[in-house]
Amino acid sequence: MSSAINSTDSNSQFLNTMISNGAASAGQTTVSTDQSNSWFEALAKAWGNALDQQANKVTALSNQVSDGSDASATGQTGSTGSSTASSGSDNPSVLTQLTAESLKMQFLSTSASTSTNAVGQALSTLGQKQS
Secondary structure (H helix, E strand, O other), rough: OOOOOOOHHHHHHHHHHHHHHHHHHHHOOOOOOOOOOHHHHHHHHHHHHHHHHHHHHHHHHHHHHHHOOOHHHOOOOOOOOOOOOOOOOOOOOHHHHHHHHHHHHHHHHHHHHHHHHHHHHHHHHHHHHHO
């Protein structure tokens, strides 16, 4: 993390580490000052990136259910059974994966909302006390 956001004390270092880890798991290598004006904005962007990636997973699995292709969801290539000309895939494994990824999306969305609201309220309270 070459250009950490406002790393002046141990709390900021902890937050920078958490934001960087979130960004890394969302596919970014770093969160730097040129990407965000504050650690709060960086936190929101990291949550947004994580939600975008999860939404892409849910969309891909949903498309597999509606298109009837399950090779990329399960990591399999080719088919082991006879080919059928159906309009969708009702394979329990694909449907279960879609359900699990949808629930993960719900969890991430709730967590993102709760954490950004809590931090925003804390910053608002801090701003009122300093006035």
